[in-house]
Amino acid sequence: MSKFNISPFVKWAGGKRQLLEEINKRMPKNYNRYFEPFVGGGAVLFDLQPEDAIINDINKALINAYRQIKQSPIELIKAIDELDCNIPDDGKTYYYDIREKYNDKLMQEDFDVELAAMFIFINKHCFNGLYRVNGKGLFNVPYNNSRQASYNIENIMNTSKYLKTITILDGDFEYACKGAKEGDYVFLDSPYAPLNDTTFESYTKEGFNKDSHIRLSQLFKDLTVNGCRCMLTNHNTEFINE
Ligand SMILES: C[S@@+](CC[C@H](N)C(=O)[O-])C[C@H]1O[C@@H](n2cnc3c(N)ncnc32)[C@H](O)[C@@H]1O
Numbered sequence: 001m002s003k004f005n006i007s008p009f010v011k012w013a014g015g016k017r018q019l020l021e022e023i024n025k026r027m028p029k030n031y032n033r034y035f036e037p038f039v040g041g042g043a044v045l046f047d048l049q050p051e052d053a054i055i056n057d058i059n060k061a062l063i064n065a066y067r068q069i070k071q072s073p074i075e076l077i078k079a080i081d082e083l084d085c086n087i088p089d090d091g092k093t094y095y096y097d098i099r100e101k102y103n104d105k106l107m108q109e110d111f112d113v114e115l116a117a118m119f120i121f122i123n124k125h126c127f128n129g130l131y132r133v134n135g136k137g138l139f140n141v142p143y144n145n146s147r148q149a150s151y152n153i154e155n156i157m158n159t160s161k162y163l164k165t166i167t168i169l170d171g172d173f174e175y176a177c178k179g180a181k182e183g184d185y186v187f188l189d190s191p192y193a194p195l196n197d198t199t200f201e202s203y204t205k206e207g208f209n210k211d212s213h214i215r216l217s218q219l220f221k222d223l224t225v226n227g228c229r230c231m232l233t234n235h236n237t238e239f240i241n242e
Pocket residue numbers: 012013014015016017037038039040041042043044056057058059171172173174189190191192204206208212
């Protein structure tokens with residue numbers, strides 16, 4: 001099947017666009033299903049575009065955006081257009097109003113088209129395209145002063161077409177890999193361990209801490225024993241090598 005022309009629809013911390021060449025060199029040539037339990041912005045997924053794939057991320061707002069793009073691209077585009085078209089010359093107050101509304105819906109776990117539109121809007125209009133939440137899970141990145149469009153219509157429509165056959169999960173990485181079998185390929189791009197922090201505090205709200213890395217290394221071993229092909233990225237630290 002020929003590939004769609006797709007770029008990640010959000011900028012994402014730890015995105016792997018710059019490393020695609022290195023990742024592609026090292027990945028297996030043949031495999032059955034593709035598993036990506038830490039999909040983030042999907043740089044690797046959208047580059048490979050495997051037909052039979054299971055993707056996952058613990059960030060439910062992100063996964064809601066994938067699901068809305070898959071199921072309701074036209075409604076989503078309309079909702080983003082409404083947000084984009086109404087930005088005044090000085091968009092600061094407007095951005096903070098949308099951020100507040102977004103956080104209210106997020107706290108109510110109201111995962112719908114409107115939340116996905118706001119998620120994509122704030123990703124394009126927040127400083128550095130960084131998705132960061134505080135201890136309560138509220139998105140808190142400031143405005144980047146831009147009035148650029150939040151999306152590209154062809155990109156959203158192609159992403160929607162591609163995602164039609166893809167299974168999209170929103171849980172923990174271990175759960176997302178439950179169905180992986182012999183011959184499947186699992187690409188594991190977790191949050192990285194800090195380079196020089198011996199105390200090893202967790203650094204995401206969900207807490208990807210030392211125990212999570214140990215759990216991940218056990219999963220890697222189990223999947224490999226079961227005949228899956230696995231690739232894992234991380235910092236080159238003593239703890240990770242161990
Ligand atoms: C390094 S980023 C992945 C970047 C992605 N490869 C890309 O190109 O955009 C790591 C991702 O893991 C997710 N994550 C953190 N803890 C997780 C967990 N316990 N289970 C599943 N996903 C998790 C984060 O939300 C984040 O999107």
